[in-house]
Amino acid sequence: MPEVPYDLLDRIRDLEQQVRDLTGRSQIRPAMNQIQAGNVVIGQGGTLRVDDVDGSPLFYVGKLPVNNPDGSEQRGLVVYRDDGTPAIQLRRTTAIVGNPQGIVMTDAHGTTLLAEDVITGGIAYPNIPLLAPADVDASRWPRTTSGAWTTIATSFNIKVQPWMGAYVRTAVDGGTTGEVRILVDGTPWGPTATAGGPTALEYYGATPTGMTGLMQIDIQAQRLSGAGSVYAQCMQLFGRGS
Known part of the structure; x- marks a missing residue:
């Protein structure tokens, strides 16, 4: 059997060590479903969507499935319950041109619990009771x-x-x-x-x-x-x- 040069054996051992090192590193790298540092950017009008196990949406941020009242695409945020009813929405709710988006919270029956007044600011709903004028005598x-x-x-x-x-x-x-x-x-x-x-x-x-x-x-x-x-x-x- 011909002799193998020592320098070639050394190179083979070095390659084996490199393979072992690479294999070890692959075992300790972060999971592919985790972000350890940095940012995630969704651009070009994209959407981050989280679905329930049945495929129904639970969360939208970015391009929404609901367009603006004028029919143009709308970007904002919608959080759904697991029964499909919306719970929290940041979107445009009025057809008045130039009005900003507003926060709306609704219950499972669609009743508005809290709504932002996008025209003059403050709370649009619920109506806050005020104290009746009292006798000053x-x-x-x-x-x-x-x-x-x-x-x-x-x-x-x-x-x-x-x-x-x-x-x-x-x-x-x-x-x-x-x-x-x-x-x-x-x-x-x-x-x-x-x-x-x-x-x-x-x-x-x-x-x-x-x-x-x-x-x-x-x-x-x-x-x-x-x-x-x-x-x-x-x-x-x-x-x-x-």
């Missing part, structure tokens, strides 16, 4: 002559925000002093105000009731001295973020 306000804390006004509200704001005006008869406070579910909330003072009882803070729970809000007053009444009238009450 203090003599007709809720009142008490009790020397102990007494509830003179009560309301029940569904909590959907973590904080609440309140603005309560107070008054006292001549020669009388007193205090006014707010309770949430029986717990004092905010400061105790001197009735008839130069400033109203105004406070913003967290409420103790769990989210979406029913909370009871009471206005209490007590007389400290004198023979007259202590008055209070809630002028504003609203939920807010923290």
Whole structure:
């Protein structure tokens, strides 16, 4: 058998090592369905679409299956439920030329839950209730002559925000002093105000009731001295973020 030159054997061993190295690297590379770094760009009017197991769409971003009201292609975002009903949409919903796209959230029955006002800004829906004008004649306000804390006004509200704001005006008869406070579910909330003072009882803070729970809000007053009444009238009450 002819002898193989040592330099050729060395080259064969080097090639074997390179093959082993390449094989090892192929086992540790990122999975083909993962992006470890960098960006994914979908251009030229393309669409990223995620389908359910039955082939129905769950998510569109980019070119939408719904055109603009004028028939031109529309690009935006639509999220569907697994039953095929749209849940969140960023698209043009009015036929007025020049109007921007708006955010729309709908329930499974197609009822609008939240819609953006694309004409002047803000919320188009739902309609937010406003407080009715209150009586400014203090003599007709809720009142008490009790020397102990007494509830003179009560309301029940569904909590959907973590904080609440309140603005309560107070008054006292001549020669009388007193205090006014707010309770949430029986717990004092905010400061105790001197009735008839130069400033109203105004406070913003967290409420103790769990989210979406029913909370009871009471206005209490007590007389400290004198023979007259202590008055209070809630002028504003609203939920807010923290």
